[in-house]
Amino acid sequence: MKKIIALVLVAMMTATAFAGCASKPAESSSAPAGSSEASTGSxxxxxxxxxxxxxxxxxxxxxxxxxxxxxxxxxxxxxxxxxxxxxxxxxxxxxxxxxxxxxxxxxxxxxxxxxxxxxxxxxxxxxxxxxxxxxxxxxxxxSKQVVVVKKDNTAIKTPEDIKGKKVAVQLGTVADIVVSEDYPDCTLIQQKKYLAAAEDVKSGKADCIVMDALPAEELVKENPELVILEQELFTDxxxxxxxxxxxxxxxxxxxxxxxxxxxxxxxxxxxxxxxx
CATH class of the missing domain: 3.40.190.10 (Periplasmic binding protein-like II)
Known part of the structure; x- marks a missing residue:
């Protein structure tokens, strides 16, 4: 009986030792917070x-x-x-x-x-x-910033022709900023919506709109009286x-x-x- 008990105790100690060894790799696989290993990665x-x-x-x-x-x-x-x-x-x-x-x-x-x-x-x-x-x-x-005019407009044929003209922009946009700073002789018409700017051009209140190329393409689809000049004013x-x-x-x-x-x-x- 003493021999059997001794064998059981040895087996239990061996199993505990293996369990302890098995747990060590798991602990070392995670680097502590703030270490160089923890901070690496994409x-x-x-x-x-x-x-x-x-x-x-x-x-x-x-x-x-x-x-x-x-x-x-x-x-x-x-x-x-x-x-x-x-x-x-x-x-x-x-x-x-x-x-x-x-x-x-x-x-x-x-x-x-x-x-x-x-x-x-x-x-x-x-x-x-x-x-x-x-x-x-x-x-x-x-995106390109372009100039939109009425089809029958003969005064604005290139972007540089907007100098001294009545230019409609959307309030707060880059077009608003650039026209204000780079074309101080223009009369700036600031609108909340591009649809209002389009109406300004169609009615003659504004000579042109300066705006992003892709929205300009959508705008002229809905307003066939308008056209986009081929050359952009600047890139955005x-x-x-x-x-x-x-x-x-x-x-x-x-x-x-x-x-x-x-x-x-x-x-x-x-x-x-x-x-x-």
Missing amino acids: SSDAASSAAATTVEEGKLIMVTEAGFAPYEYYDGQNVVGVDVDIAKEIAAAMGKELVVKDIAFDSIIPEINAGKADFGVAGMSITPERLETVDFTIEYAT KYGMAVKKGNAALLEQINAVLQKLMDEGKIAEFTLNHTSK
């Missing part, structure tokens, strides 16, 4: 694991100005477009519900800074002035705006934007909304 991994701050739990609130087809526009009661398609991908990657709010363009940044929205998307140019108040994502779209690049300091959200959006660009999805979204 930026997309960091973005996916970071806890992004959003203004409402479970939701990702996007503010836009839905008069900028094909980027954002109304289809019935719903806001759709290239930017909305991208935003849906971002929300899905974060496991959140996308909420789209249509507001005035010049209210987008104040809305973000007031904590009423998570990010702004509306063909927004990355400018030094805006970078002082919000953080921007990587550039995800490049777009980003998405988030509140300053919200680095986790910025990283997550950037990761999705880069993935979509690498896969050609943004070009696909653009084609889908311009071929209708």
Whole structure:
């Protein structure tokens, strides 16, 4: 009996020793927080694991100005477009519900800074002035800024001909900024909506509109009296705006934007909304 008990004790001690050995690799496989091993990895991994701050739990609130087809526009009661398609991908990657709010363009940044929205998307140019108040994502779209005139306009044949003319722009856009700064002799007509600017040109209140090329193409489809000059005024690049300091959200959006660009999805979204 003593021999049997001794054998049982030896077996138990051996099993415990093996269990202890087996647990050591599991402990060493995770580097302690702050170590060089823990800090390595891709930026997309960091973005996916970071806890992004959003203004409402479970939701990702996007503010836009839905008069900028094909980027954002109304289809019935719903806001759709290239930017909305991208935003849906971002929300899905974060496991959140996308909420789209249509507001005035010049209210987008104040809305973000007031904590009423998570990010702004509306063909927004990355400018030094805006970078002082919000953080921007990587550039995800490049666009030409063009001049729209009436077909029978003989005074404006090239973009440089806008000098000294009555120029309609959307309030707060890069066109508003550039025309104000680079063409001080122009009479600037600032409108909240491009449809109002189109009416200004058709009625003779304005000589032309300066705006993004893709929305301009959509505008002239609906207003056959108007035409786009062949030569662009300048080239523009777009980003998405988030509140300053919200680095986790910025990283997550950037990761999705880069993935979509690498896969050609943004070009696909653009084609889908311009071929209708």
